[in-house]
Amino acid sequence: MTRKTHISIKHISKVFPDGTRALHDINLDIAEGEILVLLGPSGCGKSTLLRTIGGLEQKSGGDIYFYNKEVSQVPVEDRNVGFVFQNYALFPTMTVRENIAFGLKLRKMAKAEISRKVDSLLEMMELVEHAEKKPRQLSGGQQQRVAIARVLAIEPEVLLLDEPLTALDAKLKEYLRIELGQMLRKLGITAIYVTHDQLEAMSIADRIAVMNLGVIEQVDTPERIYSSPKTDFVADFIGRINCVKGKMVSGADGLFVDLGFIQLPAPSGTEKRAGDEVNAYLRPEDIELVGTKADNSGNIIQAIAEQCIFMGDCYHVVARAGNEEIFFEVPNGARIKIGETVQVKLNAEKLIVL
Amino acid sequence: MRRLANTLFLGPTLLLFGLFFILPMGMLVIFSFQGADGFTLDNYIQILTNPRYSKSLWNSFWLSVVVTAGTLVLSGLIAFFLARTEFKGKNLYMTLITFPASLPGVVVGFMIIVLFGNTGVVPMLTRQITGKAIGSFAYTITGIFFAYLYFMIPKIVMTVHGAVVEFDRRLEEAARTIGANELQALLYVVIPTLAPAFISAAAISFYTSMGAFGTAFTLANQFEILPIIMYTDFTLNFKIGSASAIAILIGVICVTLNMVSRVLLEKE
Amino acid sequence: MGNSIVSKAFKVLAFVLILLTSAFLIVPIIFTVLGSFSAYWGQTMFSRGLTMRWYEYVFYYYGHTIKITLLISAVTVVVNTILGSMAAYKVCMAKNAHSKWIKFFEEILTLPTAIPGIAIGLALAQAYAVMRQSGILILIGHIVFTFPLIFRTVTGALRSTNFRAVDEAAASLGAGPIRRFFTVIFPAIRVSVLSGAINVLLLSLGEFNITFFLYTPFLMTLPVGMYESYASLRIEVGSAFTTLFLVLAIPLSLLLNRLNKSKTM
Numbered sequence: 001m002t003r004k005t006h007i008s009i010k011h012i013s014k015v016f017p018d019g020t021r022a023l024h025d026i027n028l029d030i031a032e033g034e035i036l037v038l039l040g041p042s043g044c045g046k047s048t049l050l051r052t053i054g055g056l057e058q059k060s061g062g063d064i065y066f067y068n069k070e071v072s073q074v075p076v077e078d079r080n081v082g083f084v085f086q087n088y089a090l091f092p093t094m095t096v097r098e099n100i101a102f103g104l105k106l107r108k109m110a111k112a113e114i115s116r117k118v119d120s121l122l123e124m125m126e127l128v129e130h131a132e133k134k135p136r137q138l139s140g141g142q143q144q145r146v147a148i149a150r151v152l153a154i155e156p157e158v159l160l161l162d163e164p165l166t167a168l169d170a171k172l173k174e175y176l177r178i179e180l181g182q183m184l185r186k187l188g189i190t191a192i193y194v195t196h197d198q199l200e201a202m203s204i205a206d207r208i209a210v211m212n213l214g215v216i217e218q219v220d221t222p223e224r225i226y227s228s229p230k231t232d233f234v235a236d237f238i239g240r241i242n243c244v245k246g247k248m249v250s251g252a253d254g255l256f257v258d259l260g261f262i263q264l265p266a267p268s269g270t271e272k273r274a275g276d277e278v279n280a281y282l283r284p285e286d287i288e289l290v291g292t293k294a295d296n297s298g299n300i301i302q303a304i305a306e307q308c309i310f311m312g313d314c315y316h317v318v319a320r321a322g323n324e325e326i327f328f329e330v331p332n333g334a335r336i337k338i339g340e341t342v343q344v345k346l347n348a349e350k351l352i353v354l
Numbered sequence: 355m356r357r358l359a360n361t362l363f364l365g366p367t368l369l370l371f372g373l374f375f376i377l378p379m380g381m382l383v384i385f386s387f388q389g390a391d392g393f394t395l396d397n398y399i400q401i402l403t404n405p406r407y408s409k410s411l412w413n414s415f416w417l418s419v420v421v422t423a424g425t426l427v428l429s430g431l432i433a434f435f436l437a438r439t440e441f442k443g444k445n446l447y448m449t450l451i452t453f454p455a456s457l458p459g460v461v462v463g464f465m466i467i468v469l470f471g472n473t474g475v476v477p478m479l480t481r482q483i484t485g486k487a488i489g490s491f492a493y494t495i496t497g498i499f500f501a502y503l504y505f506m507i508p509k510i511v512m513t514v515h516g517a518v519v520e521f522d523r524r525l526e527e528a529a530r531t532i533g534a535n536e537l538q539a540l541l542y543v544v545i546p547t548l549a550p551a552f553i554s555a556a557a558i559s560f561y562t563s564m565g566a567f568g569t570a571f572t573l574a575n576q577f578e579i580l581p582i583i584m585y586t587d588f589t590l591n592f593k594i595g596s597a598s599a600i601a602i603l604i605g606v607i608c609v610t611l612n613m614v615s616r617v618l619l620e621k622e
Numbered sequence: 623m624g625n626s627i628v629s630k631a632f633k634v635l636a637f638v639l640i641l642l643t644s645a646f647l648i649v650p651i652i653f654t655v656l657g658s659f660s661a662y663w664g665q666t667m668f669s670r671g672l673t674m675r676w677y678e679y680v681f682y683y684y685g686h687t688i689k690i691t692l693l694i695s696a697v698t699v700v701v702n703t704i705l706g707s708m709a710a711y712k713v714c715m716a717k718n719a720h721s722k723w724i725k726f727f728e729e730i731l732t733l734p735t736a737i738p739g740i741a742i743g744l745a746l747a748q749a750y751a752v753m754r755q756s757g758i759l760i761l762i763g764h765i766v767f768t769f770p771l772i773f774r775t776v777t778g779a780l781r782s783t784n785f786r787a788v789d790e791a792a793a794s795l796g797a798g799p800i801r802r803f804f805t806v807i808f809p810a811i812r813v814s815v816l817s818g819a820i821n822v823l824l825l826s827l828g829e830f831n832i833t834f835f836l837y838t839p840f841l842m843t844l845p846v847g848m849y850e851s852y853a854s855l856r857i858e859v860g861s862a863f864t865t866l867f868l869v870l871a872i873p874l875s876l877l878l879n880r881l882n883k884s885k886t887m
Contacts, residue, residue, distance in 0.1 A: 056527050075626070076530045083531035089524035093546040102542070103532035154532050363712040363799070367705045371730060374762050378745035385748060428643045435640050449879055451647050456875050458828030460849045464864055465650035473663055473857060475653050507643060536629045565738025568830040572852050581740050588744060601741040612736035
């Protein structure tokens with residue numbers, strides 16, 4: 001499935017007047033109808049990048065293309081982007097209907113046509129009975145739907161969403177995450193979505209761009225971001241993961257990673273060579289408890305349990321192997337005492353070496 | 355003991371206000387309804403029917419309207435400028451332009467004499483540039499208008515500045531992204547959202563202008579506006595009844611608009 | 623495109639207006655100070671050099687007005703600091719703090735700022751004409767008129783934090799109302815009390831509208847003296863007199879600014 005490139009960002013950089021460098025040489029292509037999520041910790045530049053694409057910030061260098069047309073000189077009001085803000089930024093003095101109609105009125109559309117269009121949006125967003133209310137009379141979820149209806153009314157070329165779920169409480173957030181994802185897919189509109197919440201990113205994105213300190217660390221599908229992080233930052237930022245310092249060594253049948261307490265076969269296709277110092281990563285779900293009886297079949301280590309915390313559906317175990325601490329999960333049935341020696345099997349196929 | 359403490363805390367204040375605020379104000383009301391033969395509404399009716407009073411009411415009203423309009427525009431501009439521009443010496447600038455709010459009315463009048471008097475700064479400069487002195491209108495209605503602007507602008511800048519600073523700029527950005535240019539965003543989104551603060555400021559400006567005395571008196575003590583007419587009636591014409599009625603009328607306008615402005619600001 | 627030209631023109635216009643307004647507010651203050659040292663302020667300012675003569679003149683003929691004003695303002699500040707903060711404490715902490723009576727008191731006590739000074743001045747002049755000669759009426763007028771400034775500042779401070787709980791805690795430990803006020807509450811709100819007191823001082827120093835109905839030729843305050851000098855004397859004298867007032871008012875304003883900033887932080 002190769003789709004036409006819709007938005008192309010080339011060498012974008014942004015330096016704020018006070019000298020802070022917010023974006024550094026950003027390159028990114030977004031396909032028509034794709035949902036791209038910009039994910040990163042606060043202050044990583046993701047919102048600045050989104051605002052630059054939308055025309056709310058001026059870039060310091062580089063180009064932004066919408067279908068091969070450079071848009072940097074196009075003022076924000078003519079860029080035809082639908083921007084959904086974190087707190088929705090609904091106009092407090094206008095009713096829901098007036099909020100949605102605002103962009104159409106500015107376009108001098110005929111009254112009858114405006115009201116027809118607004119009606120259909122109200123229906124689509126299930127807001128019909130709230131049409132005459134002021135924004136402050138609505139719940140968070142309803143406000144969000146008004147914000148989306150308001151930008152959809154102008155039939156934007158691109159939808160830009162800046163942390164649209166962050167202002168909501170946890171329960172509603174989980175529900176809307178699914179609903180919003182479905183809606184975006186149904187609309188088929190090209191969308192860029194900024195969040196710091198990886199669950200949100202995973203469930204909504206076609207692709208995720210992980211950002212840190214003003215640069216994009218990796219752009220990939222959610223699955224690949226999780227299973228094959230390309231940088232230490234991505235490995236560490238996405239999900240929970242064990243990190244152990246190691247060294248590449250060559251053994252009898254190929255390259256190995258020496259972790260001190262065990263040598264594991266190096267992942268196939270690694271560019272590391274014997275003698276390289278590396279960080280080895282393994283996710284907790286790739287470590288499995290195999291009982292306390294002696295068993296020397298492949299990639300099994302012994303570790304001393306240091307903490308065992310009840311989490312409801314499982315236990316979180318922290319154990320010491322050699323000089324390293326590793327953590328993993330064990331099912332409810334398994335009883336592990338602190339200080340006890342346990343045997344775990346490491347799934348070497350899932351090992352990540354960076 | 356408890357009762358004694360209560361009396362000690364509030365008692366002297368209530369005594370002071372009872373004797374020197376409520377009682378005199380009450381007497382003022384009574385005087386305003388007193389004619390040669392007892393109770394009368396004449397003192398109030400004449401404000402509307404007697405040309406001397408109706409004209410000064412009209413003058414006061416229009417002066418306050420024009421001053422309020424000018425103040426809102428100029429203070430609004432300065433408040434937005436202060437809220438949205440960062441520059442060196444901003445604190446000093448803010449201190450300087452808000453300082454006139456703490457000047458007494460008579461000094462404000464003098465500031466206008468310094469600017470627009472016969473040897474004022476503006477005539478002095480224009481004479482040097484064009485050879486002819488322009489702008490020596492301190493002692494006219496124009497002078498009074500500028501004088502009222504002089505003390506209203508700093509006061510209203512302080513009143514609306516907070517609201518402008520707290521205004522969520524994302525509302526403006528939201529308007530921009532769905533197709534509004536800067537002016538449209540200002541007109542349709544920013545100003546309506548800030549309307550309560552500005553209406554409240556307008557109320558303050560209007561009633562302060564209606565009740566101001568020292569400034570106008572310094573510049574033109576013959577000028578026919580209500581406060582000056584009231585003073586003349588009391589001191590020169592000894593018309594206690596009509597002076598009291600004017601004082602009560604101005605007082606009622608001021609207290610009412612003061613309440614309006616407070617309610618609006620609390621809504622914010 | 624047409625819009626962006628309108629927008630640009632609007633911005634330029636706005637900037638010019640801001641510049642002119644700022645100059646309008648600041649320039650006369652500067653020229654007042656300059657003019658007070660000018661030997662002759664005619665078509666130019668310093669054509670005949672500098673002098674201190676106008677200050678000597680003001681001190682000689684109007685020195686007494688400065689003294690009277692300082693005295694009246696000082697007494698006003700002391701009285702209102704005590705009355706205002708105690709009344710505010712009572713209004714905020716009373717068991718029945720939300721009753722209609724307390725609300726009504728509060729409205730009455732803040733009313734003098736809403737009513738124009740001339741109305742209060744006229745009312746006092748008519749009701750207590752006999753007291754006018756002694757000058758005590760000027761002082762009373764100042765106290766009543768400036769009272770709301772400190773009262774409002776202190777009630778605001780008392781309501782911003784949960785002083786009620788603090789007060790009740792102190793009461794439960796056995797402190798009576800007077801001890802609670804002076805050892806627990808007052809130290810915590812002293813910045814607000816101070817800024818309220820400075821507000822009172824500034825207003826009292828410059829009070830004209832009420833005083834003008836109450837003064838006698840022998841008991842003239844500084845603003846009344848200034849008025850007289852503006853109306854009948856040279857502009858240089860007016861400048862010197864005004865500059866003397868500014869010397870009193872500017873430091874107080876700066877201090878007030880600083881206090882208000884430290885309060886919000």
